[in-house]
Amino acid sequence: MNSELLEKLSECVEFGKINLLSPYPPQMKGQPGADEITKEALESGVTPTEILNDALIFAMNKVGQKFSENKIFVPQMLLSAKAMGASMVHLKPFFANGTVQRKGVFILGTVFGDLHDIGKNLFGMMVEGAGWEVIDLGIDVKTEKFVEAVQQHPTAVVGISALLTTTMVNMKPVIDAIKAVSPSTKVIVGGAPLSADFAATIGADGYGKNPQEGIVWLDKILA
Amino acid sequence: MKEFIDKILQSDKTLAFPIMTHPGIEALGKTVKDAVTDGQIHFQAIKYLSENYNTVACSSIMDLTVEAEAFGATVSLPDDEIPSVTGRLLSDAESIAALEVPSLEAGRIPQYLLANKLATEAIKDKPLFSGCIGPFSLAGRLYDMSEIMVAIYIEPNGILQLLGKCTDFLVNYCKALKACGTQGIVIAEPAAGLLSGDDCMLYSTDFVKRIVKAVQDDTFTVILHNCGNTGQCTQAMVASGAKALHFGNTIDMEDVLNECPSDILVLGNLNPVGVFKHGGAGLVRIETKALLAKVGKHKNFVISSGCDLPPHVPEANIHAFLETVEEYKN
Numbered sequence: 013m014n015s016e017l018l019e020k021l022s023e024c025v026e027f028g029k030i031n032l033l034s035p036y037p038p039q040m041k042g043q044p045g046a047d048e049i050t051k052e053a054l055e056s057g058v059t060p061t062e063i064l065n066d067a068l069i070f071a072m073n074k075v076g077q078k079f080s081e082n083k084i085f086v087p088q089m090l091l092s093a094k095a096m097g098a099s100m101v102h103l104k105p106f107f108a109n110g111t112v113q114r115k116g117v118f119i120l121g122t123v124f125g126d127l128h129d130i131g132k133n134l135f136g137m138m139v140e141g142a143g144w145e146v147i148d149l150g151i152d153v154k155t156e157k158f159v160e161a162v163q164q165h166p167t168a169v170v171g172i173s174a175l176l177t178t179t180m181v182n183m184k185p186v187i188d189a190i191k192a193v194s195p196s197t198k199v200i201v202g203g204a205p206l207s208a209d210f211a212a213t214i215g216a217d218g219y220g221k222n223p224q225e226g227i228v229w230l231d232k233i234l235a
Numbered sequence: 236m237k238e239f240i241d242k243i244l245q246s247d248k249t250l251a252f253p254i255m256t257h258p259g260i261e262a263l264g265k266t267v268k269d270a271v272t273d274g275q276i277h278f279q280a281i282k283y284l285s286e287n288y289n290t291v292a293c294s295s296i297m298d299l300t301v302e303a304e305a306f307g308a309t310v311s312l313p314d315d316e317i318p319s320v321t322g323r324l325l326s327d328a329e330s331i332a333a334l335e336v337p338s339l340e341a342g343r344i345p346q347y348l349l350a351n352k353l354a355t356e357a358i359k360d361k362p363l364f365s366g367c368i369g370p371f372s373l374a375g376r377l378y379d380m381s382e383i384m385v386a387i388y389i390e391p392n393g394i395l396q397l398l399g400k401c402t403d404f405l406v407n408y409c410k411a412l413k414a415c416g417t418q419g420i421v422i423a424e425p426a427a428g429l430l431s432g433d434d435c436m437l438y439s440t441d442f443v444k445r446i447v448k449a450v451q452d453d454t455f456t457v458i459l460h461n462c463g464n465t466g467q468c469t470q471a472m473v474a475s476g477a478k479a480l481h482f483g484n485t486i487d488m489e490d491v492l493n494e495c496p497s498d499i500l501v502l503g504n505l506n507p508v509g510v511f512k513h514g515g516a517g518l519v520r521i522e523t524k525a526l527l528a529k530v531g532k533h534k535n536f537v538i539s540s541g542c543d544l545p546p547h548v549p550e551a552n553i554h555a556f557l558e559t560v561e562e563y564k565n
Contacts, residue, residue: 028388036388082467086429087384094385127311127319130380130429177508177545178316205508205545 017053018067021099024049025071025141028091030098036091047098060106061113064143068096072141076224086134089223093137100140107145115234117168118144119161121153123186126179131203135171138223142230144169155189162194169230172216174203184214191215198233200226237453239362239418240478243291243500249531250291251560252502253511254421254460254481255544258553259284266314267546271298274349281354285361289557292362295351297423297543299368302404303376305341306334315546323379328393334377336403339411348411355416362418364458367408369424370442373401380426387430387438394438402442406449419456421481422446425542427471428463428483435464435471447476458502462542469494484509484541488526492533501533504541505556511540512548516555523559531563 023029024046027037031047044052053063075092078084106112118139122132129151140146147165149157162168170190174180180203187199200218201211211219218233220226243250259280260270270277277296285293300318304310308324325331339348351365368376374397375383386394409420427439443459451457459475461468462483469491472480479500482491488504495501505511510522523538530536538560544553 034389082465085431085434085467087387087434088431090381090384091388125313125316127321130384133381176316177512178547207509210509210513 021067046095050099080224121149122151128175132173274346277350278353351415365412371439372426435468502539519555
């Protein structure tokens, strides 16, 4: 029974079935979604850790893989992330009381001067789906705000996003300021105009060409 | 359209058409904000580039906020960065239903029409292509880009209604640009490249087709630009009916040229950031030569930047690009 529920939940997340009312995907219309199945699973005695590891992380890993192979695209990925979010709502109390341990804290923001958020949002959802606690600082994030967040969460990893060629250069002062107060803090950068070479020249520890690459990098630094 | 396309198809040389206006703005000592708010400065930038670079055509600014601003979206206009839409104008079916299609007097639209009119009056030796945003990219700026990606599955009817209104406006705008005397338009539809091929067809191509049908003829060519396409949207782009397609640097141009009919112009796709902006002239030459060696044999290929050149591209790099194309011809 429990494994069946975990399998159903995993399927909801993989295919983006948020809740009963959601019309997507068409083949699951009228069926319960991640929201209802998570609730049912918890009531049936499935542990929050099992839900996180065996359904959510498992499904989002498949989603990330399919995205990197061009088998699905941004809308499908966002719907999967929304379904995962609907499940996560039920797990929040267990994160708060320590019943479920996450992999770490990930601080995320779009660099100052840049108002774009789709890449940041996508990556944030994938990181959360990979088992991290995500602190999203939003868009146009000033250096001081990143530094303040690192000081509040000294073991966190930081992700900085930029879409514009004019704002990608703002990443270096942010990284410099973070490293000045916390030299061991790892920073990953991403965004359409960036490259691995550029990331290296500004002192970033990691670069994600796509969300899945970023997740692989995060897993590596934990190993 | 016929004259421009015939010139390229009949040429025994590969021709160059980098999409650029920022180098002209910078050469005049003006800021991006100056150019996107003042049609006279915008025109002077186009004219400067037309006179100083040997390109097959010139283009006006690819400002992907001017149409959204006309609808009422708030726009951030930094001095020396490209403008951005801030906030979210529409959030549900009711706000979409209440949205009115703006007139061509709204926002900065009159300044863009002025720039195009002045440019066509002053530039007689090469065609000028106007610029506008594509319907899906415009709808995303009004509804929020992340939200529209989800809404096409959750609230598809509302999004189709929004796309209809965006297209009504774009048809009017493109007709007005055509009336300025320009020889064509670059429709920038980058957000459609985030969709699957089928979704691109449904939420972008079907609406781009309406614009193409309204303005494309023997005197006016539509260039459909989609730099987000990694290959999945190419057939949807072809289906738009646009006689020229422009591709970003993430796609393999050999694949594209093999996939597109030979009577459609295919433009692309040197990396505007990694090569033109951050590479030196040496890298520009290497990458230009490599692309020409790979696809220069195709008569319908026009070498271009994969997107419009961003601010602060070194002039030497643009010269290196054009010189390399010229050397290849000879």
